[in-house]
Amino acid sequence: xxxxxxxxxxxxxxxxxxxxxxxxxxxxxMNSFDWLSHMxxxxxxxxxxxxxxxxxxxxxxFRNVNHLKLTTGDPVVVDVPxxxxxxxVSLQGELVRLQMQKRKxxxxxxxxxxxxVASPKDLEKWEEAKNREVPTLYRTKQIIDEIKLEMKLSxxxxxxxxxxxxxxxxxxxxxxxxxxxxVLASEFKIRVEMRQISLRQEAGRLGxxxxxxxxxxxxxxxxxxxxxxxxxxxxxxxxxxxxKLSGQCGRLKCCLNYELDTYMSALEDIPTIEKxxxxxxxxxxxxxxxxxxxLMWFSYxxxxxxxxxxxxxVKEIIEMNKDDKKPFSLEFDDVMDLEEDKTNSNIDLxxxxxxxxxxxxxxxxxxxxxxxxxxxxVATKGEKPTGQHPNENKGRPPxxxxxxxxxxxxNRQGASPQQTKPNTDxxxxxxxxxxxxxxxxxxxxxxxxxxxxxxxxxxxxxRGPNKNGNQQNEN
Numbered sequence: 378x379x380x381x382x383x384x385x386x387x388x389x390x391x392x393x394x395x396x397x398x399x400x401x402x403x404x405x406x407m408n409s410f411d412w413l414s415h416m417x418x419x420x421x422x423x424x425x426x427x428x429x430x431x432x433x434x435x436x437x438x439f440r441n442v443n444h445l446k447l448t449t450g451d452p453v454v455v456d457v458p459x460x461x462x463x464x465x466v467s468l469q470g471e472l473v474r475l476q477m478q479k480r481k482x483x484x485x486x487x488x489x490x491x492x493x494v495a496s497p498k499d500l501e502k503w504e505e506a507k508n509r510e511v512p513t514l515y516r517t518k519q520i521i522d523e524i525k526l527e528m529k530l531s532x533x534x535x536x537x538x539x540x541x542x543x544x545x546x547x548x549x550x551x552x553x554x555x556x557x558x559x560v561l562a563s564e565f566k567i568r569v570e571m572r573q574i575s576l577r578q579e580a581g582r583l584g585x586x587x588x589x590x591x592x593x594x595x596x597x598x599x600x601x602x603x604x605x606x607x608x609x610x611x612x613x614x615x616x617x618x619x620x621k622l623s624g625q626c627g628r629l630k631c632c633l634n635y636e637l638d639t640y641m642s643a644l645e646d647i648p649t650i651e652k653x654x655x656x657x658x659x660x661x662x663x664x665x666x667x668x669x670x671x672l673m674w675f676s677y678x679x680x681x682x683x684x685x686x687x688x689x690x691v692k693e694i695i696e697m698n699k700d701d702k703k704p705f706s707l708e709f710d711d712v713m714d715l716e717e718d719k720t721n722s723n724i725d726l727x728x729x730x731x732x733x734x735x736x737x738x739x740x741x742x743x744x745x746x747x748x749x750x751x752x753x754x755v756a757t758k759g760e761k762p763t764g765q766h767p768n769e770n771k772g773r774p775p776x777x778x779x780x781x782x783x784x785x786x787x788n789r790q791g792a793s794p795q796q797t798k799p800n801t802d803x804x805x806x807x808x809x810x811x812x813x814x815x816x817x818x819x820x821x822x823x824x825x826x827x828x829x830x831x832x833x834x835x836x837x838x839x840r841g842p843n844k845n846g847n848q849q850n851e852n
Contacts, residue, residue, distance in 0.1 A: 426488060428468035428476065429455055432534050433545075433582040434596065436467060438482060442490045452495035454537070459568060463495050463503050463537040480601075499537065506535040510542075513565060517544065520560055528552045531579045541568040547579050577602045580626035587624065594631055605629040612640050614666065643668045647688055654694050658706045675707055684708065 425441045439455045441447065451466045468476065477484065495503075510533045518530055528548040535542050542565070546552075554571055561569045574582070581595035595602070610622055610633060624630045647668065653660040654675060661675035664683055673691055674683040684707050694704055 424469075424471050424474050426469075426473050426477065426484065427453075427466055427491065428473050429453065429464035429491075430467040431462070431464045433532065434600070436600070437464075438473065438477060438488055439491045440488050441469075443493075445491065445494060447494075452500065454492040454495050454499055456489040456492060457536070459541050460536055460538040461492060463499060502539065503537040506537060506539040509539075509565075510535055513542065516564070517561060520557065520564075524557060524560075526552055526554065526557060528554070529579075531574070532582050535567075539567075541570065543570045543572055545572050545574050545579070545582065547574055547576055575602070576626040576628055577631070580624065585625050589632075593625065595626075599631060602631070603634060605631060605633050609633040609637050612637060612644065614668065640668060646671060647673075648692050648695060650691075654691070654707070655698050655703055656694070656706055657703050661707055 425444075426438050427441050427447060428436055429439050430436050437455075439453075445453075447453065447466050447469060449466055449468070452463055453466060454461050454463055474484075513535075514530065514533050517533070521528060521530060527550065528546045530544060530546045532545045533542055534545070544561075558569045558571065561567075577595055580593060581599070584596040585593050587593050605628070607617060607622075607629070610617060610629075613633070613636065615622065615633075622629055622633070647666060650663045650673075653662045655661075659677040661677055661684070662679060663673060664676050665674040666672075671688045672685050673688060674685050676683050686707050690707070694707070697704055
């Protein structure tokens, strides 16, 4: 026998010696901790029935008639109706008596015996038998499809003496598999036993990881499956969504029964609402109930605003409605209570207003706006730009002069717009701001009388003067 890797036991040492707490291979699957092993019970009156575990978490009870010294995890050869089989010791001592009482198994002559501790030859022969399970499973599924039987084959278990195989299947209806047994017995040369299991047992044999992130409960510690109904989900205020409430087996999750007793005891203090509550503010309909906090949410005429009140207040309103009385609202009995609550709630707001109104608000000083410097003069042809302002030595730039161009009026110096017209000569150098503002008075100005005359002629129907200056008529 190979030693356990996590317990650091040597080969042939006799199991894990951890009383069911080893975490390797099958040591922790469907196992129980022997909490009576260190209680100092006299060995003379020790219970001689041992619990043996087989493939898929199946457990059976055998009698230790030869008084073998066994340890949890030892492989033993046991007596079965059609030969012998090998299993592992999972529990022994007085705790086995309690387990048998729990499962209602009688301590009579029907309990078979343990032959011996398995030898290396027994284990080698058992390994050869187990290696046949997977090929047999695939071939059997092909035969089922050929015969067209409505059944689902989930697992196969070969006996240690390689003389018998048990086929586990699940089906919705009764299946006539007599022809299937004949084909399997002739092909594999073994005795065939067909055993129907439920979908929960099938999930327990196959194993897997649940939505909680842990290994399935049916494959670890549950051995007695109880019926689960949708009423368990209603009592816990869970949404009746089949995809969320069903497990990997396709049935309702077994964990719905875990906290059902706690919810049932908490629901005793919560009143049952058969019809909406009647108040002067309107009819209040129940929307949600917090069972453990004992709060109930109502809404007026199916509005989006929900009002939460405790269960004691709900009972008062129900008694008032029975006496044909209507409270002002869910929270208040009459108008006086409402006004008092409003005044009490406004006291804090008035104190805050007085607190902040007494303080003088300090205005923040604005930063001085930086003054915008004027443009530097543009250099004419033949001159190099100095990059200095003409009034640079005075400490600050000069004030920018206003624009001299104005529509339909005179400028500040009294000159007409004709006199302030800029020079249109392309070859002339670009004048500075001062030059544009003060044109040369000796330079003749172009008159605009001729343009006015041409516009008047166009209004009368003429084409205007030609190149020689003469008027052209349409005729």
